[in-house]
Amino acid sequence: MPDEGQRHKRLNDIAERMEMRLEAGALKTAEATMSLGAAFFAFINRGSVVDLAIGIVVGGAFTSIVQSFVNDLISPIIGLATQKNLNNMFLIIHCSANSTLGCRKGSDHPYGTVLQATTDGAATWNYGNFLTSVINFLLISSIMFLLVQLYSNAFLKTLKKTDSAPKKTKPCSQCFEQCHFEAIKCKCCLSFFPPKPDASSPRYGPAENNNSAK
Numbered sequence: 001m002p003d004e005g006q007r008h009k010r011l012n013d014i015a016e017r018m019e020m021r022l023e024a025g026a027l028k029t030a031e032a033t034m035s036l037g038a039a040f041f042a043f044i045n046r047g048s049v050v051d052l053a054i055g056i057v058v059g060g061a062f063t064s065i066v067q068s069f070v071n072d073l074i075s076p077i078i079g080l081a082t083q084k085n086l087n088n089m090f091l092i093i094h095c096s097a098n099s100t101l102g103c104r105k106g107s108d109h110p111y112g113t114v115l116q117a118t119t120d121g122a123a124t125w126n127y128g129n130f131l132t133s134v135i136n137f138l139l140i141s142s143i144m145f146l147l148v149q150l151y152s153n154a155f156l157k158t159l160k161k162t163d164s165a166p167k168k169t170k171p172c173s174q175c176f177e178q179c180h181f182e183a184i185k186c187k188c189c190l191s192f193f194p195p196k197p198d199a200s201s202p203r204y205g206p207a208e209n210n211n212s213a214k
Helices: 004-044 047-082 114-119 127-164
Strands: 091-094 123-125 169-171 178-180
Touching: 047 127, 114 123
Parallel strands: none
Antiparallel strands: 091 123, 169 178
């Protein structure tokens, strides 16, 4: 039978191997976490994600402005004609048996607000809120359409200016590489460009490949 010293040695070896495995597993977990974090930060730092975040923030602020415009400016004007706030225009479609305010179906009801009617147990048809949402949608979509049209027109004007600008490159007839419009020889295949019709300068070489010239 093995003595006590050998037994302790084996136990120590087993403990060391387990510790090494645990350290290796912890290291792999840390590396995976770091790589995941790096990938996440790389994703966040992409221009499209930042632009999307800015668009969401600006869109939320713009929606708040439109809602305030409708609720604070449009609704009171409609209320002058209807004697009611647009958000408080609703019909009663069902009355509760336990109503304490004398619920009546239709528009001739004793409630001043939707909250008051629902608290009394009545079922309401809130067409005023629907009209408010429709007005918000029409305003937001109209303004976004105008902004897109302005951006598209500006972009098209930029493209037209770019297309109408004089070209500063010319293609090589041998390799189709784009070279400077005043170049004599192609930078890729080293073939000479044909001389200009009015060119009298001797700097224009023959219209043949430089590799075949001897």
